[in-house]
Amino acid sequence: MSVQKTTKFTSALDIPAAFVEKNVKLRGKLHHITEKGLEVEHVPISIPFFTSLQRKWQGPGLLLVRLAGVQLAPGALGWLQRHLRPSQIVWFQLLGREDEALECLVLVNKGRFLSVCLNEEILRQGLGRAARVDGLHHESRLYWRLHKRLLRAELKALKKKKGIWKEESYLERIRDRISSNKFVQMLKQFVSWLRNSV
Structure with a gap:
């Protein structure tokens, strides 16, 4: 495995099954954030001379x-684009691993000793x-x-009413109830009929 840690993987299928089974941590340089996921260039443990040779032919x-x-909500992509830098x-x-995609825990350094x-x-x-952690056996200790x-993180957002858990304000609820009221809807139709007939 030590020799392969210096190998640059350019496709998910190049990564040995043993790496996936042992939940190996790799590093990479972020290129793009898309709806499908993060597009990352693998940066292997470098041996300077070997790495410069690799770059020439790969x-x-x-x-x-x-x-x-994680099942992403609509605002997640924008948040990732604001908080991650290209080439980070x-x-x-x-x-x-599922076809060409890798299911991963992604860590970002925030300062010298802190990673998120x-x-x-x-x-x-x-x-x-x-959501379900695809790729891990449901009986495994790591899965649970x-x-x-992940559930604990979701619960924090729920308690603080953040993002998709944000409740409508009292005024928004009243406005929704008024606009869905049948009498108000009939009144709107009558007003629009009057405008059109004039």
């Missing part, structure tokens, strides 16, 4: 990295719902540990 080859255990270094822990798990942060902001972490 293209950037982007890996599609998805946030495992991210760490992604392999949890599963994007999977949890999206849920904490109320920009998604906790991760699922618990």
